[in-house]
Each structure stands twice: as structure tokens, then as C-alpha cells.
Amino acid sequence: MKVGKGTNKKGKKVAVRKANIKELNASRDGGQIALRGYSYQFLYSCYLILSSSSPNISFQLEGIEDIDYIKQENDSSDITHIQLKYSINKQDAGFLAGVLKNFLEAYLIDPTRKFQLVYDFPVATGNLSKLLFSNLDEKSCAYWKGVIANIRQNNPTWNWGVYDFDQFISQLSFKKIEKSVLTTAIEKALMQTYEITTDNISLFANSIKILCFEKMEQRSYVTKSEVDAQIQSVRIDISKGPQNPAHSWIRKLDYTQKGIDGGRSFYEGKKATPADIASGFPIERPDLEKEVTHSVGENTVTVMKASSGQGKTTLALRAVYLLRDEYTPYQLLCCDEIKELGNIVQYFKARIQLGEKILVLIDNLDQHFCQWNRLVSLMQSELHCHYKLIVTSREMDWYHYSGDLSNIASLNVIKPVLKEKEAVELFHRFKEAKQLHPSITDWRGAWKKVSERQLLIEYVYLLTHGEMMAERIGAQISEIGQSSSGKAKCEILRKVCFADTCGVKLSVVGLYSNQTEKSDSDFGELLKSMESEFLVHVDTESGYIEGLHPIRSKHVVERLHEFLPIDNTAISILKMADKVDLPILFSHLPEFALNKETFFCDAVESLWDEKDLSNYISAIQGLFSGSVMQYFISNRAEFDDADVHGGLFMLSTEMCPFTVFKEFGVSLDTLDKMRETFPNNKNLEYLCQLRDRIPACRLQETYVYVFCDCLYKKLHAICFDEIKDITSYAAISEWIYNINPEFNVSTGFPLDDLWSKQEKLTLECVSTLMYLSYCGNREKYMEFVERNLKSILTYLKQETKSHRVFIDSEKNAIHVEYILRLRNIETGNEQSVSRLKSICKALPIFDLYCADALKPTVNLLSAYPVPDDAHKAMPIRNIVIMFHQNLTSLWNKTIMSNYEFDTVTEWLDYWFGVREKICLLADKCCACMDKLLGGKPLGGLAREVDQLHEELIQMTTGEKRYPKEDRPFEKKAVLPEGLERKKGEYFQSIQNFFNQFAGILTRDEQKRRLPMANLRAAQSALVSMQDCFAEVAADFDVQERQRVRCAIEERSIKRLTMCCSYYLEHMPSKYFDKYQIKDWYDRHCRKERRIAEEALSELASKYSLHFPDQIYTIGLLRYYPIVVDDFDMTSESEMIKWLLGSIAFADAPFDYLVILSANDHKEINPTAWQASRQMLADVKKTIESENYSLLEKQLIPSPVDVTAQMLDCFARKYVLVERSNVEAEEPSIDNMK
Secondary structure, three states, rough: OOOOOOOOOOOOOOOOOOHHHHHHHHHHOOHHHHHHHHHHHHHHHHHHHHOOOOOOOEEEEEOOEEEEEEEOOOOOOEEEEEEEEEOHHHHHHHHHHHHHHHHHHHHHHHHOOOOEEEOOOOOOOHHHHHOOOOOOHHHHHHHHHHHHHHHHHHHOOOOHHOOOHHHHHHOOOEEEEOOHHHHHHHHHHHHHOOOOOOOHHHHHHHHHHHHHHHHHHHEEEHHHHHHHHHHHHHHHHHHHOOOOOOHHHHHEEEOOOOOOOOHHHHHHOOOOOHHHHHOOOOOHHHHHHHHHHHHHOOOOOOEOOOOOOOOHHHHHHHHHOOOOOOOEEEEEEOOOOOHHHHHHHHHHHHHHOOOEEEEEEEEEOOOOOHHHHHHHHHHHHOOOOEEEEEEEEHHHHHHHHHHOOOOOEEEEEOHHHHHHHHHHHHHHHHHOOOOOOOOOOOOHHHHHHHHHOHHHHHHHHHHHHOOOOOHHHHHHHHHHHHOOOHHHHHHHHHHHHHHHHHHHHHHEEHHHHHOOOOOOOOHHHHHHHHHHHEEEEEEEEOOEEEEEOOHHHHHHHHOOOOOOOOHHHHHHHHHHHOOOHHHHHHHHHHHHHOOOHHHHHHHHHHHHOOOOOOHHHHHHHHHHHHHHHHHHOOOHHHHHHHHHHHOOHHHHHHHOOOOEOOOOOOOOHHHHHHHHHHHOOHHHHHHHHHHHHHHOHHHHHOOOHHHHHHOOOOOOOHHHHHHOHHHHHHHHHHHHHHOOOOOOOOHHOOOHHOOOOOOOHHHHHHHHHHHHHHHHHHHHHHHHHHHHHHHHHHHHHHOOOOOOOEEEEEOOOOEEEEEHHHHHHHHHHHHHHHHHHHHHHOOOOOOOOEEEEEEEHHHHHHHHOOHHOOOOOEEHHHHHHHHHHHHHHHHHHHHHHHEEEEOHHHHHHHHHHHHHHHHHHHHHHHHHHHHHHHHOOOOHHHHHHHHHHHHOOOOOOOOOOOOOOOOOOOOOOOOOOOHHHHHHHHHHHHHHHHHHHHHHHHOOOOOOHHHHHHHHHHHHHHHHHHHHHHHOOOOOOHHHHHHHHHHHHHHHHHHHHHHHHHHHHOOOOOOOOOHHHHHHHHHHHEEEEEEHHOOOHHHHHOOOOOOOOEEEEEEEEEEEEEEEEEEOOOOOOHHHHHHHOHHHHOOOOOOOOEEEEOOOEEEEEEEEEEEEEEHHHHHHHHHHHHHHHHHHHOOOOEEOOOOOOOOOOOOOEEEEEOOOOOOOOOOHHHHOO
């Protein structure tokens, strides 16, 4: 054999001398090769761990093999030993002998174990490739058996008795994964499993690599929980950085620390803390605590809502304390920025993924938590489970900040209030704990002192101190007044506590800037000392200061203003309050005794900002709402009485002082007109008497009147040219004029000046100022209008987007014509009224205001009917009523907001109860008819029907408003479209039926028609009502209840319809069987449909028609749909053929014929045509009499959108084609007539 270079004669390698350092460096690559293999093992370990999401899987790194994959199933383990091999060189069968030896040693000890080789190297063709790719043949099997025989020969002591070649080979698996893809695969696994964004993915990947490295070094196990914890630790570290400030707004409630002052601060009336709870200072309230903890278990959000002083915070902290073993408690300190909600959710999400069940406390709802309901909605979509919230709120704060609750799936409101029974229990608990003041020997005396207001904080303070809180605060303030810094402290207390009673927080910076009384102490130190004296609370994180408790604040305000007017304090608060708080602040002012004239003049000056006058609008609206609320509170008993009699809204509207228009001799007197129409209606008579008993609201005595007087004097003295914020100026001018017509600023500006600026102003602004000018100086106004009428009409035409505005001098009328686009055909009434209101406001000089919508004359679209309600001819009295809409609306909103449900859940529960009662009554009505049809007397069944009917009337009488349905200053709650209308159509119709049911039973020919019409209307409206409720219920845990109720309703109402129809057609018989009703009713319906089919038989011979299996109703009208194959609805000749061919339908028992068109694929054109039976009757009459004048006012068939209700009438399944995004070409003005 020829000896090669670097080899001696015995075949051993001999070190070859290196020519230079570069060669030497290149030759020493053993470590690099080893590291390549090691990094492959390392990366794959990370990838495999991250790809395995089951908590039943764990891994041991550097165990028996590179990776031991262990999967727990029941009590047994499924173990796979994985070896990893990496090489850039091609490998053949000789490479695998060592791997098989390692696998065999473990296999012979435990034959159940599996083995896997994960590799990244080129594979040579031959025995290795056949094994790796599961392609063994006889020759390759013999080869591998020989390899194993050699291993057996070298290791004879192993347990070869269990060896079986086929079984061993079946336990082997092979997987090729390229090293180059592992880094990307790791990142993908992180994103898929842990939803980590790619911006910081490397941080998480590196943390897992470090974890794997440590486990390899220790040859220890890796579990999913360890990986989860590692991921969350990185998340938390990241969230502590500047990009996620949520840590600053969230604190963990710590019950491990005890109170340090023996409960002194707690018993002084300061808000409870977790330390107070842990120390056992608060007396337990077992019943309420049980109610709260149960609510937390059953609902996502538990709200404790009550007036100040009922112990909401203490009760919430106690509940959290009792649940601390089940939940990890946190408190949210701030939630007022939408953009930061994601950070809060991410924080809680991280805690949940660490295995925590979190309980979040939001204490004392205010403007700093104004986005709390959005946060809950976001948590619902992001977190899904393992979280609960407790929210505490004062009544007024809930009113302002509860927000839209419709998207919160599960919310329960608890209203803690101190009752006499609990007062007795609390007395004995304090006595047992030896915490009663020595002067308190009996609960009755203490309860008598607080029973009127029933405030827990007052009662507890009296029991533990022997005096009322007001007395204690008085003594405390006396002590403060004698100190060197007493004046400064009293000034701070006046401001902070007054703001607190108005629901407003003050910024420390603002308070400092407006401080007039000086002190030798630093201002910050002064606040600290006041906090330690239990006088105020300073939130150092938000920079706001507030009173300790609204009840304490009220006592402080009363004490500190005992001899000093509160006016100066209120003015200083107006200057310091945030702009967003102004409506709320002003709404509270009517609660205080102020020197009205001087105070509101000062307020006007304090709010003046020539560039932005909108603060005055907030002030007027707030004062107005607050004044209305005070009026309501003074007359609450009468308003409640009106609600019981079903006339609350009518009474509220009649008591509103803005329903009279002296300028036009117009007033609203709805109740009187209804009494004239129904003179024998005792309920209407009672409501009229109730109205007459309630004292009228005397506007001139309200704060809003005085404020508007002062504001009028301010604005009246300013030239119009000096006004920079004309939009706000116009709105303010209208408000103050409505409060008192003498407050009219229109004399302060010439209309020429207004019209010189009209291009920069809105139509609302210009028309408002025109109207005020008309009311204030009619002669001056008319002179301007006469000079500029043409340009005014042009302006109104342009701004109302109309085709033409013109005057009819003979009728003293003004007309507006506009193009009603096809897609807006349903909004004709709204568009006409809106235009007329704007025109009338600008030109309130005509007797009649008319609007007409124009229709196209191009092609078949000329037949598209303009709705009747688009035509308007309104006398001026009907329009000017709308000018006070903003006042009457705010008046009614303020009053009606006192009659709404607290939560959507309560609202749903109420309506579920009503719907259940209706079904019960419907079933009893059917039972009555069954008995009478069988010739049996009703007996006690009549009383049952009467009782159920009375219960239903009581349930549905009065206002039952959706939470935040329509509150002052707040966005309306998001409700299903048309909810009130659809709900009303069903419930009013079915109640009308029950009221008239006697007409069915007596078979009176006249009295039976109306109840049957109402029953058909109710049945028609049922599905729409159910769909609306389903939309609301979808966000709450009541979907199953809704589904069951719908099924029962459909069955009850359908059976009621069948029973009534059968009853009216059949006389009593001893052979009557109630089970025959359905068969008869089905035959009856088929008979009606056959009449229509026969009427259309001539068309059936010419067209491919598909008749319905049932008809549908809308209100009182019945519709008969048919499907025509390949019908060209755009062809005028085809429509004429159909019109003539369907004349016989005039004798069918249906109100409308509806024509749908389908193609060969059973696809329905989205537009159908409907023809009324009356129209067909007129056509028939015209042909027979040859009097074609009858058709002049007759509408031809009109297009309608195809609905699911139509398609449900057919047994065949049709597909509704989506309407093209390209609508029919809108006609130009030239094509209008």
C-alpha cells in the first residue's frame, strides 16, 4: 500500500509540520465543529420546548439522551429519548452504530420507550437512507441486524432476552430539521404560543435560551409552567420600562400589614385601608359581605352603589379580604385615557398567564375612572377568564361616570344601605368588641339620631365617639383655628371640601396658585400635616387633592361657612376646576344657598375668555339641569305618582316651562286635548288633576335665570364685531333668550354684520341669530329681509342642499324642493322637517312651510314612489314648537333619568319577566277558549285570566328605561337599531289584544275585529322584538335564557292565533278536541293561499312561478310573496303584462302581492316589487268602466328590498344575491320634475 502524506508505514497519522500560523489556525477547528453540534442541540431544545403547549409535557436536557421528552398520561409516562446530530459532511450507515448502541441500552431496560434521531446532515444513498426514510428491504434489514449483532457481542451482559428487532425498529423515528430555520421557528413559536410581537421577540427568545443552557448544565427538567414564568418575568421587566406606565396605576392590595395607629384614623372617618381590614377594625357586616362575595363568584363586575357614608369602600375591601385565598387582589388607581387601556390589560394578562386569578378594585368612580367600562369591554375580549372586578360608586358619580354598560357581559349592582336591623346588630358587635363609647348605652338613642339619613359612617362614628360627626368636626376645626397656620388650613379645607361635595377634585398646583392665606410652613408640609390630622387626602401620583369623605366634607363646608358666605369659595373653585368638570360643578350649585346676584355676576367674569365662550354653555346647561333636578326632588312624590299611572312623560312635558311660545300664540296642552277626546277616561282625569296640584317651576327664582341675566348684561354691552367665538355666542344667546325673552342680545348686532361673515358660520348659527333678531326687533329684521330676500333664499338653498327654495305669496308660504336619493328613500320625513326647521328659524315670517322631495324621471326609476311623509305642509305653529327642543329635551332627560335601571342585566330580567307573563296569559286565554268550545263554564279560570292581566298591566305601567338611555350631557347608550319602536310594536299590540280579549269570547261582530288585528300585529312584530333582545343578550350570560324564551313565545303566540281563529269560526260542541285546532288552522291557511294561486293561474301558464308555503305580515297588513324564474323587473312591458295578469288577485284575502325574481341557481334578486290589492282593484274597476281617471292618483307597483322574512315563506332554499356596491345612477337636476 502506498503510504500517503502524513501517514507512516503502520497507517497511523503523523503530525505534519505547518508552514505558517494561518495553516496552524485553520487546522485547529475541533472546538468549532463541536460547537456547531452543540448549538444545533441547543436551538432545537428551545424550539421543542416552546412548541409543546401541554402542561403534561416536560423535558430533561442532557438526560439519558440529549433530550428526554416525557408526556404524562393518567398515571403513566410516555417517554421519547431524542439524540441530535449535526454535520456539514455527508454521513453513511457507519455513522449510526454509536447512536443505535445508546438507544439499545435504554430499550433493553424498558422496551416501552421510544427513540428519535433529529439530524441536519447530508445522507448517503444506501442502508442509512433506507432506515431514515422507512424504506427497509431484505438486504438493508440484514445489514442492520448485523450491526446490532456486533453491539450484542460487545455487550453480552445487557438484557438481550427482551430484544426483538422488528419491535425495536418500530420504536425508532427520524426527523430532519435544518439548523438555519430553528432561530426563525423559535420566534414563530413564541408569537403563536405567547402572542409576543416581533418588536421585542429577541428578548424572549434569549431568555428561553438562557433557561435551556442552565437546565443542560444541571441536567434538570423543564416544565411548561417554568417556561410560562420565564416569559412572564420578561414581560414584567419590559412593562416596568417607560413604554408601559401601567405599574404606576395598579397596586397590589396588601393585607399582610397591620394598622399602626390602633384604628384611630379609621374611626376618625378616614377611608378604610387594607391594613385596617387586616387589623380587624371594621365591624363585620355578614349579610352584605355574603351578598358581595356571592356576586363576585357569579358576575364579572360587581358594583356597590350608594350614597356617601354607607361604607362602600370598607365593604369592598372586606369582600376582597375574604376572597384573598382564591384571588390575587389589585387596585386600579386611574383609568381615564383610552390610549392606555391596552397597557392595563397587558399587565393583568401577564398576571393571569402566571396562574393568578385576579380581583380588581375600582374605588370611588369619578372622572379619573371615566374609561372604566371601556377597560372592562377590552378585558372581556382579551382575557376571557380568571378575572373579576369590584366597583364602588356614589349615586351621583354612577349617574355621571357609569358610561355605556351595554357591552359589559355580566354586571350586578348591590345597594348597601343601613337599616334598623343592621344597626341593632352593629351596636351589639361593637359592644362585644368593647369599642362602644361609654356614653352610648342603648342602640335606640343612637339610631334615632341617624335614622333620617341612615348613614353608616355617622352611626359608627356616634357609637365609637359618643358624639355626632358634625360635633367632632366642629371641635377639630376650632383647634385648627387656634394654631399658627390655622387660617391657611381653613382656606384649603373650604376649597377642597366644597369641591368634594360637588364631585370635583382639585389639582395641588391649582390650589397652591390660588392660595391667599399664607403660612410659615411650606405648602407641601402643610398638606402633609392636614392629611395626618384626617382632614384631606393627597394623591401624590395624580397630583390631585380631595376630602377624606363626602359626608365629612359636607360637615366641614357647613362648619367653615357658618359665618362666612360660601360664594367666595365657590368662585375660587370655578377658576380652578378643569373645563370638563364645569357642567357637573354647576349642576351642584343649586344645592347651596348663594347670594345669587353678586355670585353669578362674579361667575360670569371668572369664566370670560373672548376666544372661547363655550364655558358659558357648560355653565348654563349644568345650572339648568341642577335646577330641574331640585324641582324634581321637591315634587318627587307627584312625579312618582304620575309614573304609577303611566303618565310620567306627559306630566314632565306639561310641567316644562318651555312649552309656550308667546311670540306665535302656541302652547302644548296634550293632557287637556286627550281629556277632551276621551272624556270618560278616569286615568287621564287623574293625571290632569295631578298636574294642577304640582306647583309650576318659577324660572325667575332659579339660579340659571340669575346667571343668564348676568351673562346677558355682559354680552349686551359688547359689540358684535368684537365677538371672536360667534358659534358659542349664538348658542348662548338662544339659551338666555329662552330663559327670558327679555334677555335678547340681537339688538346688539346689525344683521348686515352677521351676513358679512355667514360663509364662515354654520347654518344653525346663522339661522339662530336671525331668529333672535326677528324676536328682538321685528321691524329692523323685516327691513333687512326685504332688502336681501333673494340672497337669503339662495343661501338657504345652498346650505340645506336643496334644488329650489321659493315663495308662494298668495298663501304666504315658502317651499323647498330637494332631491331624495334612492338610498335615502326612508328618510324623507326627517329630511323634509330638518330643512323646514332651518328655513323657519331664519325666516319665521310665513304662515306655511312646505317641503317636497323630487323623484327621478329616467327609465324605470321614475316609478319609484317618493314616500308620502316626504311631502310637508306645516303651519308655523308646528315648527316653532321644535325651537325649544334643546330645553324640553334637557328638562325631560333630567327627570326621566331618575327612572332607569341601574344595569342592563336588571333591564333584561325585567323584560324577561314581562315576556314570561305574556306567555302565561296567552296560554290561559287559549284554555278559556278550549273550555268554551267544549261547552264548559270557565269557573275559576276567568279569575286567573283577570289576575294575570292585572299583573301584566302593573308590570308594564310606568317608565322602565334602559341604563343611560338618554341622560343629560352624556352620549346615548348603544342600543339595537329601532329597539324602542320594535319593542313597542309587539308589547303594545299584544297588550291591546288582552285588553280587548272579551270581544273574542263574546263573538261580537264589531268587537272581535280589533283584537284580531292587534294579535296579527303582535305576531308580525314578534321576531323583530326577539332579534333586538337577542342583540342585547349576546353580550351577557343569558343567551340560553333568551333562546328558550323565544321558543316558548313563538309557540304561545302561534297557538293563541290559531285558537282565536278557530274559536270565531266554530260553535261549542261536546265533540270538541283541542288537538284538532292546528289541523283546521293549517287547512284554513292553505285555503287562503289557494285563492291567491287560482287568481294567478293565468300568469302561471306563461311564467315559471313558485308559490309560498306561508305568507308574512307587517303590522296589520298581510303579504303574499311569489318567486318568478328569470323575470326582468326592469322591463316596462313585462311589468304591464304582470299588472294585467294579476288583476284577479284583488279578490284574494291578502293586502299585497310581492314579486321576487330568481335565476337558474336559485339566487334571488335583492329587489322585489309589491302591488297593493287596492291598486289591482282600481285597475280592474278602470278596465270594466273604461274610466281611466281612476288611475291618475294610483301608484304603480313599488320596489322593496328582499328580506329574510320573505324567503322564509318558501320551502325551497334560495340565496339572496348581495346588492352591488354600484347603485343605480343618481339622476341629475335636469332629470327632476
